[in-house]
Amino acid sequence: MLRDREGRPVGDWFDLHAHETGADVETRWDGPVPCVTPTERFFVRNHTTAPEIDPGAWRLLISGDGVQRETVWSLADLRRLTSVTLxxxxxxxGNGRRFFGDQQGTPRPGTPWRFGAIGVARWSGVPLSQLLDHAGLRRDAVQVTPVGLDDRYVVDGVDHGRVRRPLPLPKAMDDVLVALDMNGEPLARDHGFPARLVVPGWVGIASIKWLGELRVTRTEVDSPWNTLWYRMHGPGWEGADAELGRLPVKSVLDEQGDGDPTVGREVRLAGRAWAGEAAVERVEVSTDGGRTWRRAELDGDNLVNGWAHWELPWTPDRAGDHEIRVRATDTTGRTQPDRATDNDDGYLFDAVMRHPVRVREPGR
Structure with missing residues (x-):
């Protein structure tokens, strides 16, 4: 097991709270990370309490001046349609927010996620484009605003309404899914039962849970979830540059190996990389603090919107402190920066991760 100089496992994940409905929960891994995250291990992020919804009474409304007719779907209606799986x-x-402070010396407020606020699942349901076409999408429609059925969000006495966030129509008509199942089972309550949006490659807030309405409009309509929150704030952030949509490229070193690293003994370094709407082109690893880099081998599936596993053998040649760094490049040419761009809310931490590791002499 790789450990840092303070004896903690490298790549360790931890729970922020007990796994209970309505809590923020980070994935914890005690071994190799699977290609698909088990539902019971999938991270949870809720703004309010996960609602209890009667599946028989639930309806999905498609409304707004961007469609020719309002349509209403029951859960049974949706399940009769052809299902696709992504x-x-x-x-x-905010995944990685903690490292603005730990690695860059600029702590940011909010849930102190490490890199456990991510998971890969097999989502099954109906393409959003199919439902919009059925409602008679108007040619001048510009966006869709999905609205959740969780409690209204009240902060400091201000009622911001139900969680909702506009989605540009080109993305909505591309690869977005109204998901009913997760990993072959109906959605769990914490993950949006009975239906949620899944917006591949985009920030998690776009994938609204407990979906109740899809408002299609011919003008752009904002919500607090793209103006007050989930938007870049701070010096230098304004206009379109501050909008959050596509996710950046990232990589991590996971907990691997047997025993502590030892001079002259090969250690298998391994981890994951992902890149939002792109696939991973390559992963490079440095064991000398960034002076030299070696290309890692990508193993298994390397899917757009998923993650790629990588591995690299390393035989330490000296005892003492080492710094392992990992960086990824995606198929669009984006490479992780040495330093994440600062912002007031600690969003989109994508810097090359630095992992201090202590190597011991043989026999110690």
């Missing part, structure tokens, strides 16, 4: 990662916008 293997897609969902990632909280």
């Amino acid at each position: 293997e897609v990662a969902l990632e909280c916008t």
